[in-house]
Amino acid sequence: MTKTNMVPVPSLGIIPERDVNRMPILDIHHLGIDFGGLHAVEDFNLVIGRTEIAGLIGPNGAGKTTVFNLLTNVYTPSRGVILLDGVDIRGKKTWQLNEMGIARTFQNIRLFNKLTVEDNVKVGLHNICRYSTLEGVLRLPRYWKMEKEAHEKAMELLSIFDMQHMANYVAGSLPYGAQRRLEIVRALATNPKLLLLDEPAAGMNPSETAELMQNIRKIRDDFQIAIMLIEHDMNLVMGICEGIAVLNYGKIIAKGTPDQIKADPVVIEAYLGRQGEESLHAEG
Amino acid sequence: MTKYKNLSSPTKNMVSTFALVIGLFLILQILLLTGSVSSLVKGQLVPICAYIVMAVSLNLTVGILGELSLGHAGFMSVGAFSGVVMSSVLKQAGASDGLRLFVSILTGCVFGAIVGFLIGIPVLRLKGDYLAIVTLAFGEIIKSIMNNLYIGLDASGLHVNMLKDNLNMTDGRVIISGPMGVSGNDKLSTFFAGFLLILFCLFVIFNFVDSRAGRAVAAQRDNYIATESVGINVTKYKLTAFTISAGMAGMAGTLFALNYSTVVASKFDFNTSILVLVFVVLGGLGNMKGSILAAIVLTLLPELLRAFSTYRMLLYAIVLILIMLITNNPEMKHVVDTVLSRIKGLFRRRKGGAVND
Numbered sequence: 001m002t003k004t005n006m007v008p009v010p011s012l013g014i015i016p017e018r019d020v021n022r023m024p025i026l027d028i029h030h031l032g033i034d035f036g037g038l039h040a041v042e043d044f045n046l047v048i049g050r051t052e053i054a055g056l057i058g059p060n061g062a063g064k065t066t067v068f069n070l071l072t073n074v075y076t077p078s079r080g081v082i083l084l085d086g087v088d089i090r091g092k093k094t095w096q097l098n099e100m101g102i103a104r105t106f107q108n109i110r111l112f113n114k115l116t117v118e119d120n121v122k123v124g125l126h127n128i129c130r131y132s133t134l135e136g137v138l139r140l141p142r143y144w145k146m147e148k149e150a151h152e153k154a155m156e157l158l159s160i161f162d163m164q165h166m167a168n169y170v171a172g173s174l175p176y177g178a179q180r181r182l183e184i185v186r187a188l189a190t191n192p193k194l195l196l197l198d199e200p201a202a203g204m205n206p207s208e209t210a211e212l213m214q215n216i217r218k219i220r221d222d223f224q225i226a227i228m229l230i231e232h233d234m235n236l237v238m239g240i241c242e243g244i245a246v247l248n249y250g251k252i253i254a255k256g257t258p259d260q261i262k263a264d265p266v267v268i269e270a271y272l273g274r275q276g277e278e279s280l281h282a283e284g
Numbered sequence: 285m286t287k288y289k290n291l292s293s294p295t296k297n298m299v300s301t302f303a304l305v306i307g308l309f310l311i312l313q314i315l316l317l318t319g320s321v322s323s324l325v326k327g328q329l330v331p332i333c334a335y336i337v338m339a340v341s342l343n344l345t346v347g348i349l350g351e352l353s354l355g356h357a358g359f360m361s362v363g364a365f366s367g368v369v370m371s372s373v374l375k376q377a378g379a380s381d382g383l384r385l386f387v388s389i390l391t392g393c394v395f396g397a398i399v400g401f402l403i404g405i406p407v408l409r410l411k412g413d414y415l416a417i418v419t420l421a422f423g424e425i426i427k428s429i430m431n432n433l434y435i436g437l438d439a440s441g442l443h444v445n446m447l448k449d450n451l452n453m454t455d456g457r458v459i460i461s462g463p464m465g466v467s468g469n470d471k472l473s474t475f476f477a478g479f480l481l482i483l484f485c486l487f488v489i490f491n492f493v494d495s496r497a498g499r500a501v502a503a504q505r506d507n508y509i510a511t512e513s514v515g516i517n518v519t520k521y522k523l524t525a526f527t528i529s530a531g532m533a534g535m536a537g538t539l540f541a542l543n544y545s546t547v548v549a550s551k552f553d554f555n556t557s558i559l560v561l562v563f564v565v566l567g568g569l570g571n572m573k574g575s576i577l578a579a580i581v582l583t584l585l586p587e588l589l590r591a592f593s594t595y596r597m598l599l600y601a602i603v604l605i606l607i608m609l610i611t612n613n614p615e616m617k618h619v620v621d622t623v624l625s626r627i628k629g630l631f632r633r634r635k636g637g638a639v640n641d
């Protein structure tokens with residue numbers, strides 16, 4: 001008797017043409033989670049290409065942040081399968097998922113407020129510039145070599161956002177916009193394959209947002225990674241996202257290109273048409 | 285924005301702490317040579333060293349790891365008795381005093397660290413008050429075990445039992461005799477050994493803090509989820525810091541025990557854990573210099589107050605409250621800071637003057 005080896009194949013969905021011949025970075029099937037009786041996320045299906053910039057939009061409380069928390073196992077899914085680079089991530093802990101290639105930022109900024117900007121990035125480099133605790137305590141050669149490398153890498157990463165001169169500042173004392181940028185740098189430091197950004201432009205002024213747009217695109221181009229972002233600023237979303245999914249009450253109500261999403265009557269009814277009022281409460 | 289350089293840099297902090305310890309040691313050596321140290325204080329030198337190691341190691345757990353531990357004396361106890369047993373074994377083997385002390389302290393470290401590691405696995409899963417209560421319980425459990433432990437040494441080796449009658453000794457000597465503890469112990473500890481031990485522990489702590497592992501520990505104290513999100517197994521580093529802290533407490537225990545001819549388990553009880561915690565809190569969380577000074581002052585204070593006999597503990601309490609007020613009250617702190625900066629200013633002006641001359 002011979003058994004057939006069955007392999008997972010990508011589900012239906014759209015990805016950029018340039019990524020077609022490669023394994024999608026993310027392939028999510030029927031993902032769901034309940035909080036008590038509330039289906040916060042229900043039957044969530046999505047494919048993201050290896051170098052895609054994808055957007056996840058929807059009204060406040062739709063379940064967008066919850067999706068990120070499921071992808072990083074801050075919450076454990078009640079249902080569904082998540083394939084990261086073709087590998088089922090079930091049962092993996094948050095820190096293991098980062099080692100597998102998922103890095104993220106947080107809607108309510110979570111920096112290491114008492115550490116310096118440079119140390120924040122160096123914590124992100126934890127698994128890149130490695131040496132054992134013993135090597136560190138005894139100050140063996142590897143310690144000096146890796147610390148030097150970490151310093152150089154941290155400066156290089158900070159230069160993406162022109163933040164090298166802030167290296168010695170305490171992270172908690174930075175202005176809001178700089179804190180958001182530092183969170184992105186820290187996530188990038190872990191050398192991810194997929195970067196999750198939760199409302200990266202929240203609290204930024206229009207010129208900061210415009211600059212951020214450029215930088216997100218540049219990060220994708222330079223690092224050749226996939227980026228999935230949650231954002232209420234439609235200029236940013238429609239400007240840089242290639243594929244967009246719209247979430248409402250925990251369910252995807254539309255998927256498509258920016259042009260398709262902009263013209264979708266269901267999306268306009270549920271979200272885009274109400275953007276004016278929504279953005280007033282966007283700081284949730 | 286606040287620049288970190290304006291606060292204190294890790295290297296500067298380390299250098300000044302070493303300078304403090306070495307400076308105090310040299311001053312004491314001179315005082316000892318000129319015979320101006322009272323026998324009362326002389327007798328306290330090794331215990332002070334042991335308490336300093338206890339304080340800086342507990343500061344690693346409370347100040348740097350950020351977890352309130354109320355059972356630190358338990359690890360001291362494990363180190364004390366395992367060290368005493370090792371020193372007896374080595375005596376039988378005919379080792380020199382110096383070697384016996386060294387290997388015994390190492391033994392205290394290993395046993396303290398092992399017990400710390402095993403206790404850390406369940407305890408570090410807890411948070412805040414729960415963790416504090418459970419460490420308290422473990423401290424008491426260790427005390428009870430040590431109180432009922434019998435260890436004897438004869439030609440056939442070590443005999444360990446929880447009942448005296450079951451030791452099955454033919455001849456030889458009982459090293460640890462349950463609640464009676466250890467008696468007829470060789471006093472191997474020296475002030476110099478205590479001094480070296482303090483330097484070693486400070487070296488380890490400062491280098492740990494200023495390394496990849498130390499950054500992970502500092503990061504988790506600031507934000508647990510963010511630390512996990514950058515690929516750090518937080519539990520592993522918490523356990524590492526806790527184990528190092530327990531190993532150091534073990535070494536302090538050996539140093540302490542080998543300074544007396546009799547040692548009993550009840551010495552390492554809840555009161556001792558709290559006393560060391562007072563050193564840490566008084567000296568400032570994460571502040572090693574503070575821990576060192578608090579340990580010195582508060583160990584010597586009861587001895588110096590002996591002249592007041594009946595009122596001794598009352599005065600001790602009053603002084604303690606006063607110190608707390610001065611160091612933790614913002615207004616008082618302001619006054620102290622102004623005075624200190626004036627004194628510093630005076631020094632600077634003098635130095636400047638000398639250059640101009």
Ligand SMILES: Nc1ncnc2c1ncn2[C@@H]1O[C@H](COP(=O)(O)OP(=O)(O)O)[C@@H](O)[C@H]1O
Nearest residue numbers: 035040058059060061062063064065066067284
């Ligand atoms: N830990 C939790 N426990 C209970 N309910 C939660 C939890 N996290 C999120 N929710 C609920 O799930 C829904 C989606 O929240 P969220 O994902 O934060 O929305 P958003 O789309 O604004 O990011 C909300 O109704 C929220 O109250």
Ligand SMILES: [Mg+2]
Nearest residue numbers: 064065066107
């Ligand atoms: Mg959200």
